[in-house]
Amino acid sequence: MILVMASRLLLALLAAAVLFATLPAVADEPSPAGSDNPGPASEPTLAAAPTPGPEVVRWEPGTEVRPLLPGEAYETPLYINTGPEPGPAVMVVGGAHGNEPAGWTAAEQLASLVPDRGRLLVIPRANTVAIGHFVRTFPELGDLNRLYPGRPDGLPMERLAWEITRLVGEYRVQVFVDLHESWGFYQDRVCPSTAFLGQTVAVTNKSQAIELLGPIVEGLNARLTGKEQFTLLVFGRPGPLPPPNCPPTPLPSQRQGGYGGTSTNMLARTYDPLITVLVETSTQLPLSRRVSFHLEIVRQILVAQGMLGS
């Protein structure tokens, strides 16, 4: 069964690769890589963030499914796919926002992928209630992308963020990939706005993150043109000043749906070995195209980590 699912996924990944081959040639507000002008006020550091611990998990090849928030309306599965050979751990989360279908569609396909080496952890539908209603989220659930590192006794998405933070430590996750969508293309953006993050890959401000994603974005862009090309953004790195008529960028504590927490970038700042990657496609592109971008970026991360053959 696993083999059948894995081979189906392989076909999907191959299809994505063929698609690419045939192409003509915030303060979690990240800044473009390489820019060095001072930017807007930076995000305050939260002192009470939990540091994921180096727990030891036995190496048992195969697929395991574990419910997160078990027994609740928000229960959602975590797929733990362990390859035959020990290696690094990568976690992929889709559906943090219910109205961003490319992320969860790609993550659902990845849920059956067992790597050759290492461990792939996938939460395909993080906010499954929001997905069911095709909305970003509900106030009573909270916004997962504004609530890291989470709390054990807060809103449902705060508790999910807390679970994910614990999983990062339990499995010693090295790369965390969060799959999102945005309406506008980043290339069209004038003022800082999360509505214009389409076609970006945002990473932690760590050299290993830029070394991992830089070549991947460069390689993709060599096969893409115009607005489909991706921009590599770096969290916390000073960027260019926005035009003077732009409204000030809100800090996380001022954002709707947040309680002073931030996106997964927070985890990378509390857990030193971790690289976080936020992929944002533009919903102005066809869904199948956006899904292929998410799949291709994750596949290339797994290849670069030595978890899949190229």
Ligand SMILES: [Zn+2]
């Ligand atoms: Zn999102």
